[in-house]
Amino acid sequence: MDGAPRVPEQRRPGSPTRTSTSPKSPVDPGPLESPEPSVLRFSVLGPVRAWRDGEPVATGSPQQRALLAALLLREGRTATAAELIDALWGEEPPAQALAAVRTYASRLRKALGPGVLVSESGGYAVRGTGEDALDVGMAQGLAADAERAKHGGDLRASRALLDRALALWDGETLAGAPGPYAQAQRVRLEEWRLQLSETRLDMDLKQGCHAEAVSELTALTATHPLRERLRELLMLALYRSGRQAEALAVYADTRRLLADELGVDPRPGLQELQQRILRADPRLAEPSSPAPPEPAATPVRPAQLPATVPDFTGRASFVRELGALLASAEGRVMAVSALAGIGGVGKTTLAVHVAHQARAVFPDGQLYVDLQGAGARAAEPETVLGSFLRALGTADSAIPDSLEERAALYRSVLDGRRVLVLLDNARDAAQVRPLLPGTHGCAALITARVRMVDLAGAHLVDLDVLSPDEALALFTRIVGEERVASERQAALDVVAACGFLPLAIRIAASRLAARRTWTVSSLVAKLADERRRLDELQAGDLAVKATFELGYGQLEPVQARAFRLLGLADGPDISLAAAAAVLDLPPGDTEDLLECLVDTSLLESAAPGRYRLHDLVRLYARACAERDERPGEREAALSRLLDFYLATAAQVFAMERPGDRLIDHLEPTQYEGLRFGDRQDALDWLYSEAGSLLSSARQAFQDGRLRRGVDLLWAAKDLGESGANSKQYASAAVAAKEAARSAGDRRAEGRARTALINVHLVAGRYDEAEEEASRAVELARAVGDFTPLYWASNDRGIVALIQGRNNDAETHLLTAIDGSRNDGNAPLEASALCNLSRVRLAMGNTSHAIGLAREGIRIYDRLGLTLRLANARYALGLAYTSAGRASEALTELTEALRMFRANRQRLWEGTTHFRIAQAYLTAHLPANAAQHAEQALAVGCIGGDRIRAGVLTTLGESLDALGQADRARACWREALSWYEETGAAEAAGVRARLGSASAA
DSSP, X not given: OXXXXXXXOOOOTXXXXXXXXXXXXXXXXXXXXXXXXXXXXXXXXXXXXXXXXTEEEOOOSHHHHHHHHHHHTTTTOOEEHHHHHHHHHTTSOOTTHHHHHHHHHHHHHHHHOTTTEEEETTEEEEOSOOTTSBHHHHHHHHHHHHHHXXXXXXXXXXXXXXXXXXXXXXXXXXXXXXSHHHHHHHHHHHHHHHHHHHHHHHHHHHTTOHHHHHHHHHHHHHHSTTOHHXXXXXXXXXXXXXXXXXXXXXXXXXXXXXXXXXXXXXXXXXXXHHHHHHTTOGGGGSOOOOOOSSSOOOSOOOBOOOOOOTTOOOOHHHHHHHHHHHHTTTTSSOEEEEEEOOTTSSHHHHHHHHHHHTGGGOTTOEEEEEOOTTXXXXXXXXXXXXXXXXXXXXXXXXXXXXXXXXXXHHHHHHTTOOOEEEEEEEOOHHHHGGGSOOSTTOEEEEEESSOOTTSTTOEEEEOOOOOHHHHHHHHHHHHXXXXXXXXXXXXXXXXXXXXXXHHHHHHHHHHHHHOTTOOHHHHHHHHHTOHHHHHHHTSGGGHHHHHHHHHHHTSOHHHHHHHHHHTTOOSSOEEHHHHHHHHTXXXXXXXXXHHHHHHTTSSEEXXXXXXXXXXXXXXXXXXXXXXXXXXXXXXXXXXXXXXXXXXXXXXXXXXHSTTOGGGGGSOOOSSOOOOOSSHHHHHHHHHXXXXXXXXXXXXXXXXXXXXXXXXXXXXXXXXXXXXXXXHHHHHHHHHHHHHHHHHTOHHHHHHXXXXXXXXXXXXXXXXXXXXXXXXXXXXXXXHTOHHHHHHHHHHHHHHHHHTTOHHHHHHHHHHHHHHHHHHTOHHHHHHHHHXXXXXXXXXXXXXXXXXXXXXXXXXXXXXXXXXXXXHHHHHHHHHHHHTTOHHHHHHHHHHHHHHHHHTTOHHHHHHHHHHHHHHHHHTTOHHHHXXXXXXXXXXXXXXXXXXXXXXXXHHHHHHHHTTOHHHHHHHHHHHHHHHHHHTOTHHHHHHHHHHHHHHO
């Protein structure tokens, strides 16, 4: 068919890969080679279509396509003329039916080429097309492979194969093909498609992907309301998503529908599920994977343990003790062991060694995390749980937001598995508790600087320094038996000088091993000269600093300077480019220095191009900097780092918002930042550097670089809206405001408050946003800093609009428009115009609202913006929805959704799903509306709980229109609870809906 899309060549798993060769030159055709035969592909899972080498083949009239489908679905078997007549016309064929069949066959033979449609025994067949020529055959192969993977216990692979099979459908099966045979096959294949979908959704629930499944199940139950298996899966998905009332409402809707339509009750399985939900059966909350054949396989087997050191020495009693404890975890209550001791005593080394030895006891995997408990910003348990759930095979969309929900899902995923969890460098028991598995067969090893006496049921181990014999053995294994044997007493002197601390011994021995011209006695002499160091080795917590002094003292001057200055920077790690800024060196020279520090174990290479200092090493490096660096050099290093982040963030901002004048009003920088080739690289940098960037900003608030730190927050404002870094950004913005107030810097305070407005807007705290915005405007006017004045006015307009103060919103937005025009800031002007569009919409002036949104789009189009263009299309979509122009609204909102997704704006993505749901309601398509409302709930929205209540209201309207009245009321009751609690005006409307539904 002309204009039909091209289909890429597809291959079933395990089938040979087709290779192609370049065509021969016309001058030399290659007489020994024959041309490669053309490849035909056919599709019936959608319109009946054909392709030759990826190009569409004309398949003729609807009856001719129906004839082709009948032949294709016979899988090479011959169909007689009488069978084909019956397939096309049934019991009332036309008078010339036989002639018509022959004509259709002749035309298809010419279109498909020789040897494809053959005549034999008075009938026809399609032959010689290859194993994967028909999409139905490919789907069957994928489904069979999925079933084998499922029986083998690999649910992830099975689900992926089913996804590929279902993706072969392109709309309705045999779309547009007439005749009784096509209709019968259409019913058969659509039923199979539904069965495959049910199987895949069932596996989603077994793997904990509840939120993702709810959206699709809501849409499918709307399309197939009498399908009880779908209703059962939806009830379970809702229950596991914490939506018990809706789950029970689904049962009530189903019971009523079955009674009205069929006069029957729900099947026993559905009734049993309802009773289990009413009882809050704890087994329902846990994914229940089918019992695979022995040996049991798991979907994902993490193996995250760091490498054990090859020269591990000593600790034999601890190794036996801990090994026995871990081995006992099989078939009994979870084993927990906590190792405590001073820094450098070898807690992590011992724990990793024991964990590797116990791997056979935990065949389902090992998880590892450094909790960074010794630093100022220890890892948050919810962040760790997110990474653990991903490692265990949980999809991002199925990972809940709250700590409690993540911990519950984590324990559910681990149920029935034997997994070892190594929690390294913990801060305290409170940080650890949510990370502990909850069932037998699992175990946790914990290392910390403190004894966790308040961790119930934990086996506590206090780790002391090595014995003299063990210390000497470790030293010998690193340095070599030959060198130590001739200077045994000197070796004993070395380990004694190290206080028998394993890390100190390892550093000293590694230095000696790397210098073949040194003797052991020469190392003893160096240690003997460090009298203060020896004193510190005997002074409790100072022992760690003295141990690191051994490595530090061996550094070349340029290496020592690098070590000292790198220790000044806050943040979880540091990139090569940022380190180059700190050191004021070219990247190549910087990398050489950093790799030398890695060799000395004073620095760790977290990933290619990224480095980090252990928390205790960082403290030691800072002590060295305070002792050995001039104050001016310390301040200059941190100033260069801040300049690097500010200049680079400004570059990202400029690429995201061409024409925006904000970057012209930022504090000047002396050190240049990075330059990017395209927007994607710029965004990658911003999000990968988020933690270090925000840490640098916070550090600036305390060290006299306040204004640049505040401007860095402003330039990186996208982090506040992304959803991924919103909490970190919010914390930094609050710190910026407090620092500015303490310093009496009204200019910095005004800008910090302007950054904080957006934090409150994203979270739905509109009173707080208005307070910050009004104060920011006052401060901006007082000091003549007019950039935050019109930025804050734009935000005040948004707040007033949301709070229903339309006249105030109009005043603020007109101020923002005038200010941005005077400054030549076209992007902010466009933003204010789009916001004013929404105000006009709220005032009932729909046509003006559409015109303002279009004006904003024209500005964004002219500037080449993408993310901001998404906001403009969003505004225009709202206006079209209000005007009842649903088709145009859906076009704009769908494009906005694509743009938000491409720019990683997760919360805006969810908000747009909400607006699409409203547009579908306007178009009287409640099934589509319900599906998008569910996606909004799963992803999250700008505006926090207020918008969530709006989504639930819309979902309730959609479900009510679909005849699911009980579930609709459950959604409205939850929304009303929030509206009444906050005194929101929307409560009256929801209350009225509930009253009408009850009366009905």
